[in-house]
Amino acid sequence: xxxxxxxxxxxxxxxxxxxxxxxxxxxxxxxxxxxxxxxxxxxxxxxxxxxxxxxxxxxxxxxxxxxxxxxxxxxxxxxxxxxxxxxxxxxxxxxxxxxxxxxxxxxxxxxxxxxxxxxxxxxxxxxxxxxxxxxxxxxxxxxxxxxxxxxxxxxxxxxxxxxxxxxxxxxxxxxxxxxxxxxxxxxxxxxxxxxxxxxxxxxxxxxxxxxxxxxxxxxxxxxxxxxxxxxxxxxxxxxxxxxxxxxxxxxxxxxxxxxxxxxxxxxxxxxxxxxxxxxxxxxxxxxxxxxxxxxxxxxxxx
Numbered sequence: 001x002x003x004x005x006x007x008x009x010x011x012x013x014x015x016x017x018x019x020x021x022x023x024x025x026x027x028x029x030x031x032x033x034x035x036x037x038x039x040x041x042x043x044x045x046x047x048x049x050x051x052x053x054x055x056x057x058x059x060x061x062x063x064x065x066x067x068x069x070x071x072x073x074x075x076x077x078x079x080x081x082x083x084x085x086x087x088x089x090x091x092x093x094x095x096x097x098x099x100x101x102x103x104x105x106x107x108x109x110x111x112x113x114x115x116x117x118x119x120x121x122x123x124x125x126x127x128x129x130x131x132x133x134x135x136x137x138x139x140x141x142x143x144x145x146x147x148x149x150x151x152x153x154x155x156x157x158x159x160x161x162x163x164x165x166x167x168x169x170x171x172x173x174x175x176x177x178x179x180x181x182x183x184x185x186x187x188x189x190x191x192x193x194x195x196x197x198x199x200x201x202x203x204x205x206x207x208x209x210x211x212x213x214x215x216x217x218x219x220x221x222x223x224x225x226x227x228x229x230x231x232x233x234x235x236x237x238x239x240x241x242x243x244x245x246x247x248x249x250x251x252x253x254x255x256x257x258x259x260x261x262x263x264x265x266x267x268x269x270x271x272x273x274x275x276x277x278x279x280x281x282x283x284x285x286x287x288x289x290x291x292x293x294x295x296x297x298x299x300x301x302x
Contacts, residue, residue, distance in 0.1 A: 041275075043278070044056055048270065057272065061276035064276075065273070075280075075284075078231070081232075084164075084167050085171060086227045089178055089223065090227065093175050093181075094223075117175070122240070126236065126240025129165070135154075135157075163247070170231070181222070185216040189215035225292055228289075232255065233285075239257065256281070
């Protein structure tokens with residue numbers, strides 16, 4: 001059986017559809033694939049940030065990373081960041097979205113207020129948090145006046161405190177963004193399922209557990225993946241709170257911070273070493289996504 005084709009289909013060349021996607025392919029190739037390939041190539045060289053001849057050094061940069069305690073510390077900090085931040089960024093925005101979902105008076109104001117940190121400048125927010133967290137800042141002053149502390153807490157001078165304060169800043173800025181994603185998912189849950197569950201005597205908690213969560217499973221997975229990728233790539237929060245060294249002795253540095261430090265120093269920078277660290281970050285992220293996909297597929301198959 002032959003399919004009758006229209007006149008436009010008869011005269012259209014095979015390459016015509018590709019003309020429509022060519023601009024997007026050029027952009028993706030120029031700003032995505034080529035820099036990625038160049039980073040992999042750099043990881044096998046001793047290239048410097050100010051240019052000059054670069055020679056192939058094989059796996060020397062990867063061996064250097066393996067023996068660098070600062071690199072492993074940055075990996076540990078990034079994984080700690082991921083473990084602490086991702087569960088909260090999956091759960092808290094969902095609870096917030098459930099709270100602001102009902103259409104009641106002034107709910108639009110609260111939705112906008114919760115989203116405001118998302119569109120705020122990270123630099124401005126970081127400077128504001130510095131003022132709040134410094135030794136004579138508002139938080140330490142309030143704690144001292146309440147008699148809860150005898151001396152100022154080292155929010156910005158202790159490596160672990162800096163890291164946890166950076167996590168709090170990430171949570172504060174991310175809540176509104178993921179709340180909006182959850183609101184979109186909640187709007188697509190079939191309302192008849194809630195009505196049927198209510199008729200069966202299910203309370204609010206059971207409706208949330210058996211209707212809401214299954215209905216937004218895909219969005220929950222997306223939020224988990226996006227927040228995990230963001231946690232592994234975090235830089236601005238640590239830089240703003242811990243300074244250009246990433247806290248005292250660089251103890252609070254994440255892997256993105258490590259890449260910037262070893263790669264962009266004008267005198268001692270090594271783009272090859274930074275490229276190798278970037279490849280490790282890519283592989284870490286890639287395998288994390290693969291693992292999450294496997295877990296998601298298993299949960300859906302049950």
